[in-house]
Amino acid sequence: MLKQRYSIIWDCCCDHGLLGMSLLQRKLADKIFFVDILSPQMALLEKDLHGRFSGDKANWQVICQDLNDLEVPEVESQLFIIAGVGGNKTIQFIESLCAAMPTLPFDLLLCSVHGNYAVRKVLIEHGFFLKEEQIVFENNRFYEAIYVSQSGGQAIAATGSVMWDKVNPKHQQYWQKTLDHYRKKAAADPAAFGSIVADYEALLITG
Numbered sequence: 001m002l003k004q005r006y007s008i009i010w011d012c013c014c015d016h017g018l019l020g021m022s023l024l025q026r027k028l029a030d031k032i033f034f035v036d037i038l039s040p041q042m043a044l045l046e047k048d049l050h051g052r053f054s055g056d057k058a059n060w061q062v063i064c065q066d067l068n069d070l071e072v073p074e075v076e077s078q079l080f081i082i083a084g085v086g087g088n089k090t091i092q093f094i095e096s097l098c099a100a101m102p103t104l105p106f107d108l109l110l111c112s113v114h115g116n117y118a119v120r121k122v123l124i125e126h127g128f129f130l131k132e133e134q135i136v137f138e139n140n141r142f143y144e145a146i147y148v149s150q151s152g153g154q155a156i157a158a159t160g161s162v163m164w165d166k167v168n169p170k171h172q173q174y175w176q177k178t179l180d181h182y183r184k185k186a187a188a189d190p191a192a193f194g195s196i197v198a199d200y201e202a203l204l205i206t207g
């Protein structure tokens with residue numbers, strides 16, 4: 001999904017840092033920051049990076065702190081990757097980053113473990129546009145990889161748009177699962193979830 005080079009890529013909530021390390025190997029940025037709140041894990045990662053990338057020490061840095069408190073340099077061409085956390089946390093991080101950079105456009109690559117409809121709504125509110133999106137099926141779970149930019153692209157649809165392949169049985173399964181989930185929620189709270197059900201029904205990804 002990532003082809004473009006950036007000045008800075010942030011591997012946010014990086015845990016073992018595997019994603020950021022693969023980007024370091026591919027030399028996709030001048031600098032890669034690894035950020036996570038867990039200090040023992042960050043100490044291990046720092047050691048691991050020294051072992052594997054000692055020659056490229058200027059190209060990476062480990063930061064142990066809450067992503068919501070991140071101080072971001074005034075540099076153009078920055079990408080923040082946030083993967084493997086829930087929808088509410090992802091939304092909180094997007095809000096924090098937008099507050100930290102009110103006038104500097106940036107890109108995001110998101111892969112939330114759920115709550116993508118609400119995540120996309122927040123992206124739309126904050127002036128992001130779609131670069132690319134994909135449905136990912138891994139370890140028997142569905143994810144949505146959402147790559148967006150404040151510098152232009154296609155309009156974002158809250159349900160996802162170009163990622164859906166109507167003849168792909170896995171996509172049909174994911175659509176049905178998502179629809180069932182929101183129908184259950186709408187049965188308990190029609191005012192909050194009725195329109196979400198209607199949006200997914202309108203997609204009609206069925207065999």
Ligand SMILES: C[S@@+](CC[C@H](N)C(=O)[O-])C[C@H]1O[C@@H](n2cnc3c(N)ncnc32)[C@H](O)[C@@H]1O
Nearest residue numbers: 013014015035036037038065066067068083084
């Ligand atoms: C399941 S791991 C995701 C790892 C990796 N991004 C992936 O997709 O495989 C979630 C990580 O988020 C980190 N995390 C949770 N809240 C955070 C916060 N407020 N600031 C920074 N990191 C946070 C946790 O410490 C944990 O390492």
